[in-house]
Amino acid sequence: MSGDDELEGSDEKDLREHFAPVARSLRRAVTSRTIQVYTIAFVGVVVLAASIGPTIVGGYALVQEDFGLCSDPSIEVLSPEDTEAVDAGAEPPEFERLDFAELTTAEQRAFRAALDETSNEHPIEGENVEHLAAFREGVLVEDQGTEHYVTITSSNECVPAGAVRFPLSVAGLLIGSGMIVAPELQRRFGRTGEQYR
C-alpha cells in the first residue's frame, strides 16, 4: 500500500467511528453464548458428516471379502436375437470373437448360468478369469453354432482398506456427535445451566 492510501488523523478517526457499530455488533456476536453454542453444534455436524462416509466405507472394507461381497465380476450374455441387434447396422462394431471352448471353466460356468437367468446376468465365481479385458470391451462368444454377445455388467471391485481410515472415522463420529449434544447436556446437567437458560 502506498503512503497516500494510509489513513491518518481525523480520517482514521472517522473510519473508526463509522465502523464502530459494526465492530460492536461483531464483538457481541462472537462473545454471544447463543452463537457459541450454535457454532459448536455446527462444527460438530460438519465433523459428523465428514466421518459418516469413511466409517461406512472403512467398515465395509474390513468385512467385504469375508462375506464374498466383491471380486466376482458379473457378465451379461445376450440371446442370439439380441446379439444380432447389437451386431447389426450399416457399420457394425468390430467385436473380438471367442469360441466357448476358449473360455476358462469359471467363465464357462458363468456363461451357462447367465443364459438360464431371467436377467441374463451371473457373476464369474472363482479366480480363473482370463478374458476380463475382452469382456470389458464386449465380445462375441460362439457356442453350439450361435453367437452370444458377452459383456461385463459390474466389476465388483473391492474397496481398498486403509489401515487408519476406519478407527479415525469412528473417532470423528464420536467427536462430532459429542459436539452436537454437548451444549444441550451442559444446559441440562451442567452447573452453569441456570445462567443461560
Place this chain on the structure above:
Amino acid sequence: MSEVLVGIAAVGFVLAVLVWRIHANRKTAPPAPPQPDGGERERRERDPRRSAKRSDGGYLPENPTTEAGTETEEKSAGLARWLTTVDHKDIGIMYIVFGAIAGLWGGTDAMMIRTELLTPEADLWTAGTYNALFTTHGLTMLILFVTPVFFGLANYFLPILIGADDLAFPRLNALGFWLLPPALIFIRGGLVINVFAKFLAVWVPADAIDFLFAIQPPEIGWYMYAPLSLQSGNPQVDFLLLGLHLSGIATVLASINFIVTVFAERDEEVSWADIDLFTWTLVTTAGIALLAFSLLGSAILMLLLDRNFGTTFFALEGGGPILWQHIFWFWGHPEVYIIVLPGFGLMSTILPKFAGRTLFGRKYVIYSTFAIGVLSFGVWAHHMFSTGIDPRIRASFMAVSLAIAIPSAIKEFNWITTIWKGRVRLTAPMIFCIGGLSTFVIGGITGVFLASIPVDLLYHDTYYVVGHFHMILMGIIPFMMMAASYYWFPILTERMYDQPLARFQAVLMVVGVIVTFGAMLITGALGLPRRYASYPAEFAPLMEITTIGAYVIGISVLLWVWNMLKSYFWGSRITEADVWDLKEVGQFTREWQHFEEQLRERYAADGSGEQAEGLRTSPDEQGESNSTREGAK
C-alpha cells in the same frame, strides 16, 4: 381343483363380510332425519343461498341404512377413522405423512448414491444397484414425495383459505389418496420383493421361488428412455409403469377436485381478487397436471403395449425412441413446474409474514404464475438438444426456454423487494425463505445458461445439470415444505415446535444444499458425466465434498423429523392463535382466523370461560396475556 375351491371360498368370504356389514349398518344406523320442524336439514333447504352453493360433496344420498350419508355425526375412532375418512384435514395429514415417508425413502437412495461416489471405483454397490438407486431416487422424489406433500397441504388448507366446508368431492379425494400406497408398492416393490425372496430362500428351496428373484429394482432411469425400457427383461419395469399410471390417475383426480373446489366452493366473501397466493399456485398447478398427467398415462400405456404386446410405438421400426422422449418431456417439463409452483405459493405466503410487509407486486406474482403455467408446455425439447433434432426446432425451444426465466425472475424480484426495508424476523420459516431465494438465484441463472443450445451441448448429461436442477428444486420444494411445516405447525398440532433447534436445522439445510450442489456445478463444469457409478480419480476431492454436503442435508432432515415428532408429543400447548404476531402486521389470514375460532370453541366447550374471554380481547391485550405465546417467540 384346489384353485377352484380357494376361489369359491374367497368369494364366499367377501359375500359374508358384505352381509355382516349391511346387517351391522342397519343396527347402528343413525335416527331418521329430523322432520321439517326447523331442524338442520330443513334449515339448509330453506336457505336458498346455502342450498344452491352447497355441493353434494360426493356423499351418498341420506339413507339411514348407510353410515355414509351427510347425517353421520361423528368420525370413527382409531384405525377405522383413518381408513374410512373423507375429511379434507384427515386426508391432508395422510398425504403429508405418506409423502414424508416416501421422501425419507428417496432420501436414503440419495445417501446411498453419494456413499458409492465417495470412491472412484464402483466398489461399494454394484453398477446395477447404482443404476437402480438413481432410477428409484428420481421417481420416488418426483412422484411419491413432492406431489403428495403439496397435495396434503392443499387438502388441509385450501378449503380453509377459500372458506369452503371441504373439497368439492370428498370421496374422490379419498380415492385419489388411496391410489398412492399401491402405486408406491408397484414402483418400489422390486427392492422389497428381492429382499423378501432372499429371506424366504432361507426356508424355501430357491428354485421354487425363482420367479421372485427375477423381479429386480428397475435400472432404466426415471425418464425410462426407449429402447432400454423396451428391452429390459426385468418384470419390475411393468409394475413400475403400472404404479406410475396409478399415481397419475391419483394426481388427475386431485387436480379436478382442487379446480372445482376453487371455482365452485368459495365462500361468498372470498372473491377472485382475494384469493391467496398459495391457492392461485395450486389452481395453476392443477391445471397443468390435468393436461400433463393425462398425456403421461397414454405414453405409459403405449410403452406397456410395446413391452408386452408387440406394438411398435417407440420401437425402431415404428415411431422410434425419440418419440418417447418427445412425449415424456411434454409431461416431464411441466412436471417440474407442477412440483415447484406450490413451493412458489408457499414462499409468497410465508415470506411476507416474517418480513413485516405485504407481498410486493402481488398481481404480477399471480400473472407470472399463469405465464409459467402456459410456457411450461413450450420448452420440453430443451431436454433433447443433443438428440439431433432439427436445428430450427431447437432454436425456437431455446427462445421459449430463455423466456420462461422472465416470470420466475419477476417472482424473485418481488420476494426480494418484499424483504427490502421490511422488519425481518429470522424464524426458521424465514431462514428457509431466504435460503430458498438464494439457491433459486443460483439454480435459475445456471438454468439460463443451459437453455442456450451451445452451452447445453457442452454440459448435457454432466453433473452441471444435476447441480442446476437440485439448486432450484431443493430451495423451493423441501425448504418450503419445511418452512410450511414450522409455520403451520401450531394449526396442525395445537403445539409449538422447538424453535432454536428449528433455526439450527434450517441453517444446516441451507449450508448443506449450497455445498452439495455448488460442488456438483463445479464438477459438471469440469466435464464429469453423470449417471456413472465410477469416475476418474482426479474428481475424488470434489465428489467427497459433495458427499459431505449431502450428509449434512441428511442430518438436517433427521433433525427436522426429530423436531416434528418431539414437538407433536411434548411441545408446549398453544392457547392463543396469533403465535406469529400477524395481527400487528395486518396479515392474520383466514387459516389463522379459523384456528382462532377453533381454539375459542375448544376452550368454551371445556368450560374454561376465562380463556375463552382472553381470546376475545384485542390483539394488543392478547400480546401480553399468555406465557406460551412468549415461549413461541
